[in-house]
Amino acid sequence: xxxxxxxxxxxxxxxxxxxxxxxxxxxxxxxxxxxxxxxxxxxxxxxxxxxxxxxxxxxxxxxxxxxxxxxxxxxxxxxxxxxxxxxxxxxxxxxxxxxxxxxxxxxxxxxxxxxxxxxxxxxxxxxxxxxxxx
Amino acid sequence: xxxxxxxxxxxxxxxxxxxxxxxxxxxxxxxxxxxxxxxxxxxxxxxxxxxxxxxxxxxxxxxxxxxxxxxxxxxxxxxxxxxxxxxxxxxxxxxxxxxxxxxxxxxxxxx
Numbered sequence: 222x223x224x225x226x227x228x229x230x231x232x233x234x235x236x237x238x239x240x241x242x243x244x245x246x247x248x249x250x251x252x253x254x255x256x257x258x259x260x261x262x263x264x265x266x267x268x269x270x271x272x273x274x275x276x277x278x279x280x281x282x283x284x285x286x287x288x289x290x291x292x293x294x295x296x297x298x299x300x301x302x303x304x305x306x307x308x309x310x311x312x313x314x315x316x317x318x319x320x321x322x323x324x325x326x327x328x329x330x331x332x333x334x335x336x337x338x339x340x341x342x343x344x345x346x347x348x349x350x351x352x353x354x355x
Numbered sequence: 356x357x358x359x360x361x362x363x364x365x366x367x368x369x370x371x372x373x374x375x376x377x378x379x380x381x382x383x384x385x386x387x388x389x390x391x392x393x394x395x396x397x398x399x400x401x402x403x404x405x406x407x408x409x410x411x412x413x414x415x416x417x418x419x420x421x422x423x424x425x426x427x428x429x430x431x432x433x434x435x436x437x438x439x440x441x442x443x444x445x446x447x448x449x450x451x452x453x454x455x456x457x458x459x460x461x462x463x464x465x466x
Binding site: 239242256267268269272328336343 | 428
């Protein structure tokens with residue numbers, strides 16, 4: 222029960238931070254500013270760099286540009302739409318769909334074949350990000 | 356289990372579990388039978404210090420979460436740029452505790 226509550230708090234706050242970040246990303250920032258800890262440490266982009274811009278493009282209907290920015294944008298945008306809708310559904314209908322979906326998501330990635338396929342996909346995105354960077 | 360064996364296990368693996376659970380682990384090991392000893396000895400526990408090093412070096416990629424076995428959270432951390440940097444930094448403080456909790460859960464599933 223406690224774990225379920227923690228998962229709800231984690232997912233809803235992560236989603237809220239995501240929306241806040243999307244809002245903040247519309248304000249002008251100094252050239253070269255990044256929230257990527259990996260980029261600060263190693264000086265190169267991580268596989269997720271470009272996702273914010275991709276999600277913004279996606280929400281404004283530019284699907285191909287979003288894909289070119291970072292294919293992870295589609296996963297993030299889907300999550301950012303799914304989590305609040307699901308949380309509201311659970312709240313009003315006293316269900317636990319969000320919790321079950323999260324457990325299902327984790328179980329899928331516990332399968333080695335799925336995890337390795339996903340990591341290869343991310344490695345390709347990373348390679349593409351690095352190619353654009355250099 | 357033999358008390359000496361339980362003591363030896365606790366001494367060797369003390370750093371791999373939460374400090375407040377050491378006494379209870381020792382008591383439970385004393386209570387369980389010898390047949391479980393082989394199983395317990397082949398479990399590979401995650402080193403919290405190594406988890407911290409991984410978190411410091413590649414936390415933004417979710418590598419620390421993958422290392423301790425939180426695959427789902429690792430995937431989320433990887434695709435969100437380390438939770439837009441925040442989660443990666445918070446995990447520098449949390450990852451050792453998370454690794455110990457994970458080890459405890461693994462041990463308890465066998466005892």
